Amino acid sequence: MAASSRKVIYAALAGNCLIAMTKVVVAFMTGSTAMLSEAVHSGADTGNEILLLFGLRLAKMPADNEFPFGHGKEIYFWLNL
Secondary structure (H helix, E strand, O other): OOHHHHHHHHHHHHHHHHHHHHHHHHHHHHOOHHHHHHHHHHHHHHHHHHHHHHHHHHHOOOOOOOOOOOOOOHHHHHHOO
16 A cells, blocks of 8 residues: 555644544533444544454554465554444
């Protein structure tokens, strides 16, 4: 995967993290449970991006006896969690 893709994932990670923190602050200021739910959703999106970065790292592993064709498809496992 190109380095530009990794940059996009890091940008989305930072953006979703900031959005989640902002929604938590607003939820506590207003007492809105809907906003708190949205904060949890943004936190889950942040977790998905962390899993995607983990999958990218694992996909770079070279072939071995257990995985003779390499670990390139590993990213799809972490994408679908």
